[in-house]
Amino acid sequence: METIKEHAHSKILEALLADKNITVEDALENEMILNMGPQHPATHGVLRLLLRLDGETIVSCVPELGYLHRGYEKMAENMTYYEFIPHTDRLDYLAPLSNNVAWVLAVEKLTGIEAPPRAQYIRMLICELSRIASHLVAIGALAMDVGALTVFLWTLREREKILDIWDILCGARFTTSYTRIGGVANDIQPEAIAKAEWFINQFDDNLTECEYLLNNNRIFIGRLEGVGVVSGEDAVQLGLTGPTLRGSGIAYDLRRDMPYLFYNDLDFNVITHNEGDCLARYFVRVDECRESAKMVKQIMSKMPKGNILTNSPKKVLPDKVEIYSKMEELIHDFMIVNFGINPPEGEIYSAIENPKGELGFYLVSKGEGHPWKCKIRAPSMVNCQGLPHMIKGRMVSDVVAIVGSIDPVMGEADK
Amino acid sequence: MEIKELLTSKLKENLPGIQFTTVEYRGEISLILNKKDIVKFCRFLKEDSDLAFNFCEDVTAIDWARRNQRYTVVYHIFSMKNKFRLRLKCDVEEDDCNIDSISSVWKTADWEERETYDMYGIHFNNHPDLRRMFMPEEFEFYPLRKDFPLMGIPGSLPLPKK
Numbered sequence: 241m242e243t244i245k246e247h248a249h250s251k252i253l254e255a256l257l258a259d260k261n262i263t264v265e266d267a268l269e270n271e272m273i274l275n276m277g278p279q280h281p282a283t284h285g286v287l288r289l290l291l292r293l294d295g296e297t298i299v300s301c302v303p304e305l306g307y308l309h310r311g312y313e314k315m316a317e318n319m320t321y322y323e324f325i326p327h328t329d330r331l332d333y334l335a336p337l338s339n340n341v342a343w344v345l346a347v348e349k350l351t352g353i354e355a356p357p358r359a360q361y362i363r364m365l366i367c368e369l370s371r372i373a374s375h376l377v378a379i380g381a382l383a384m385d386v387g388a389l390t391v392f393l394w395t396l397r398e399r400e401k402i403l404d405i406w407d408i409l410c411g412a413r414f415t416t417s418y419t420r421i422g423g424v425a426n427d428i429q430p431e432a433i434a435k436a437e438w439f440i441n442q443f444d445d446n447l448t449e450c451e452y453l454l455n456n457n458r459i460f461i462g463r464l465e466g467v468g469v470v471s472g473e474d475a476v477q478l479g480l481t482g483p484t485l486r487g488s489g490i491a492y493d494l495r496r497d498m499p500y501l502f503y504n505d506l507d508f509n510v511i512t513h514n515e516g517d518c519l520a521r522y523f524v525r526v527d528e529c530r531e532s533a534k535m536v537k538q539i540m541s542k543m544p545k546g547n548i549l550t551n552s553p554k555k556v557l558p559d560k561v562e563i564y565s566k567m568e569e570l571i572h573d574f575m576i577v578n579f580g581i582n583p584p585e586g587e588i589y590s591a592i593e594n595p596k597g598e599l600g601f602y603l604v605s606k607g608e609g610h611p612w613k614c615k616i617r618a619p620s621m622v623n624c625q626g627l628p629h630m631i632k633g634r635m636v637s638d639v640v641a642i643v644g645s646i647d648p649v650m651g652e653a654d655k
Numbered sequence: 656m657e658i659k660e661l662l663t664s665k666l667k668e669n670l671p672g673i674q675f676t677t678v679e680y681r682g683e684i685s686l687i688l689n690k691k692d693i694v695k696f697c698r699f700l701k702e703d704s705d706l707a708f709n710f711c712e713d714v715t716a717i718d719w720a721r722r723n724q725r726y727t728v729v730y731h732i733f734s735m736k737n738k739f740r741l742r743l744k745c746d747v748e749e750d751d752c753n754i755d756s757i758s759s760v761w762k763t764a765d766w767e768e769r770e771t772y773d774m775y776g777i778h779f780n781n782h783p784d785l786r787r788m789f790m791p792e793e794f795e796f797y798p799l800r801k802d803f804p805l806m807g808i809p810g811s812l813p814l815p816k817k
Contacts, residue, residue, distance in 0.1 A: 305788060305789060306787075306788060306789030306790065306791075309789040309790070311798060313774070313799060314799055314803075349681060350681075352681070476735070477709075477761065477762045477763070478762050478763060479712070479762070479763025492735055586680045586681065587680065587685075587742075588680070588681050589683065589712075589740065598712065600712060600731070602713060602731065604717055612717070613717045615729075617712060621770075622763060622767075625763065625765065625766045
């Protein structure tokens, strides 16, 4: 037995030596391809990165998307405008309420109706609270990616409190589907307002506590400072939006530049940091949390009384009590549910400033109950396009920090 | 109002050979132009210092199914200087299903055009890396075309063998 093995071994060796195509070289002289993801805890979902390595330095990087592609654009073309609201929860699943608002604003623009002021204030409130919730996950996950595990637990504890507000507000913590075309599903409860008030009052101290753990942490700073630098000019050219763009010193924020809802009436600053590295993006997020908390206070003090649904019987679902007691409302409800709201023929693009960046919906109507075309401009997808630029020339361990700092959500990027 | 007038006068003055029509709906402006002019047009819009459309938000297409010119490629561009959004539209025929890539003007358009190619099968000439964005490379169909059924095509994606 032994001899046969040895014999075979020498035969293989002979064959290998005879093969002139094989050259024996130092392994470290060669480039290596490393496949990072799609199943990798640090890529925040199913993002796949193909890295070409020279030693441990990354020569080039190719992101591959599509592992979570569910065809939402195709589905939107085959359902009514109302039916698509629950699906927007599943786009950026860290800020579902923000997506709900983005969708109904687009449909309202296409239809030509406007929600009453109280509904718009409620929408602003939930947008800002979900911005805080999303940024908290981003900060915590970034810290965890570079080794500071405690912060993740602390920021998620804060986020839980916001989810509790959602629980009171719409009965769900995660898949909210709270907005309606022409308003919101139900008026905001006094308990939800009280809870939000309590949250905002204690939030600042808790965020400061998290900052104590990070801002003077040598490992945290060392892993993020000067990593993944993208200049302002490059960031605009690459189409980055949200904290990723503002971390490069470009003060572009749709809340200020193309105001929607009542953001005109609020007093807030657009946060920018000029360094353009991962640390700057982290600072932008922390400061934006504070800014959003400030805005929530303003919104709650300014919130007007009044209706939460606009009066437009052919476009807006009537109240359940009225459906059961009035003929007209019953007919309208039947028509809206079965045939949709039939916006006039035309096309619109409507975008809002989501936690991740600019979330836009491009809708084309042919006067039917379902959209002829729906395009989702997902911020995470476009931000991922900046990855090769940021990663090139860095080490493998920096990839984790860079992906964490742009905070992609693959549900949105893959549609 | 000012920026709209500036836009038309600038375009008429600097690009006299290019024909376009302007449509306004719900306060948004669309320019409809011929597909052969798109790169020149975009480059001017970006590089002109007064207009400065420095930011490309979105590239997509519409399938009109039964229309003579079946597809329309749609671009949304934004000027951070003027805080103004503009939509450009080019019709593309089914037999001659291609358009020049604008990824040399705005780098964002790279992935957006790949996605449009993936979903509609519109070929972007001179694109640096025209591969499928979401669907697998060997997939033969274009899912957002109107003749692609909602339930998918059985057997179009390879499944694990028994």
